[in-house]
Amino acid sequence: MHExxxxxxxxxxxxxxxxxxxxxxxxxxxxxxxxxxxxETGALHFAFDVVMRGSVAEGAELVTLxxxxxxxxxxxxxxxxxxDRLDPCPTCGGxxxxxxxxxxxxxxxxxxx
Amino acid sequence: MSQDRLIxxxxxxxxxNDLYAQANRARLAERSILAVNLVSSPxxxxxxxxxxxxxxxxxxxxxxxxxxxxxxNDADRIRATGARAVQVNTGKGCHLxxxxxxxxxxxxxxxxxxxxxxENVGNLVCPAAFDLGEDGKVxxxxxxxxxxxxxxxxxxxxAARLAILNKIxxxxxxxxxxxxxxxxxxxxxPGIEILRLSARTGEGMADWIDWLRAQLxxxxxxxxxx
Ligand SMILES: Nc1nc2c(ncn2[C@@H]2O[C@H](COP(=O)(O)OP(=O)(O)OP(=O)(O)O)[C@@H](O)[C@H]2O)c(=O)[nH]1
Ligand SMILES: [Mg+2]
Ligand SMILES: [Zn+2]
Numbered sequence: 001m002h003e004x005x006x007x008x009x010x011x012x013x014x015x016x017x018x019x020x021x022x023x024x025x026x027x028x029x030x031x032x033x034x035x036x037x038x039x040e041t042g043a044l045h046f047a048f049d050v051v052m053r054g055s056v057a058e059g060a061e062l063v064t065l066x067x068x069x070x071x072x073x074x075x076x077x078x079x080x081x082x083x084d085r086l087d088p089c090p091t092c093g094g095x096x097x098x099x100x101x102x103x104x105x106x107x108x109x110x111x112x113x
Numbered sequence: 114m115s116q117d118r119l120i121x122x123x124x125x126x127x128x129x130n131d132l133y134a135q136a137n138r139a140r141l142a143e144r145s146i147l148a149v150n151l152v153s154s155p156x157x158x159x160x161x162x163x164x165x166x167x168x169x170x171x172x173x174x175x176x177x178x179x180x181x182x183x184x185x186n187d188a189d190r191i192r193a194t195g196a197r198a199v200q201v202n203t204g205k206g207c208h209l210x211x212x213x214x215x216x217x218x219x220x221x222x223x224x225x226x227x228x229x230x231x232e233n234v235g236n237l238v239c240p241a242a243f244d245l246g247e248d249g250k251v252x253x254x255x256x257x258x259x260x261x262x263x264x265x266x267x268x269x270x271x272a273a274r275l276a277i278l279n280k281i282x283x284x285x286x287x288x289x290x291x292x293x294x295x296x297x298x299x300x301x302x303p304g305i306e307i308l309r310l311s312a313r314t315g316e317g318m319a320d321w322i323d324w325l326r327a328q329l330x331x332x333x334x335x336x337x338x339x
Contacts, residue, residue, distance in 0.1 A: 031126065037242075038242065098302065107126060110122060
């Protein structure tokens with residue numbers, strides 16, 4: 001739902017970095033998105049194209065890399081990896097899982113044109 | 114021109130927001146101000162609960178930041194209780210961010226030991242991702258919204274420290290299962306605290322006020338007591 005403001009955040013970081021490294025054009029942007037970040041990648045791509053217009057990353061390719069979801073199981077007290085937020089514990093089948101990661105939203109790198 | 118074809122960044126997309134949030138948190142800590150971020154879907158009863166809470170807290174110094182896309186309505190309702198309020202209109206924005214809250218804090222200029230309530234924009238999705246520098250999020254869920262809401266919008270309830278099940282005065286009139294609400298909340302956040310409450314009748318208000326006072330006491334306790 002806030003993919004637009006996420007892309008505005010991405011644009012600010014790109015512009016800061018482009019100035020710092022003195023580059024005029026970015027060809028590719030790689031972002032890492034956790035499975036539990038609540039980011040809809042389709043909407044992110046759409047917003048990216050719109051928000052990057054007029055910036056050094058106009059027309060750049062956005063690549064999204066998915067990071068796994070991790071959770072602490074309150075039944076067996078193990079940290080486990082789960083695909084879906086509501087999956088049971090893969091170790092003990094328990095249903096009391098507290099997410100421990102997977103909500104990451106990071107810009108990994110920029111490829112200069 | 115740089116020779117590098119690849120610029121490694123590894124920074125969070127919301128890094129800028131996180132910096133504003135950290136600055137807010139430092140300012141709040143300096144003055145031992147407890148900040149509570151109220152999050153919920155539209156109409157769950159946040160403003161009604163706040164008005165009743167302000168009355169119940171009596172002389173406790175406090176201020177309110179009201180976030181809505183449009184209108185001054187909620188800030189006006191808070192001011193009618195005698196409390197200080199700043200309205201932030203987010204326009205198209207679907208959440209408050211650290212920058213907006215920092216500005217609003219400038220306007221409120223709260224005294225040390227105050228309580229700061231932040232009523233976020235009614236939205237069960239986006240406010241979960243934006244740190245404001247608050248001490249904790251309190252999610253309000255009214256009993257007519259449906260028992261499955263924690264499962265449908267888990268992020269907000271995972272991010273919250275306390276969930277308030279509001280409008281329990283309506284429970285007898287609707288087919289609601291309050292225990293199922295609680296079970297679903299614990300499914301997405303096994304550590305969450307839950308209070309059942311009616312802002313209308315006042316049922317459960319005493320527990321909520323106790324919860325707030327306990328958090329306030331923790332916040333103003335000297336570091337050595339940790
Ligand atoms: N029956 C009943 N109605 C309530 C209760 N709390 C709030 N309401 C009613 O719910 C409606 C919405 O309340 P608000 O306090 O405006 O809700 P809100 O969450 O601040 O709404 P937004 O800021 O617009 O998202 C109003 O008509 C309130 O009178 C309650 O405990 N019981
Ligand atoms: Mg309101
Ligand atoms: Zn387990």
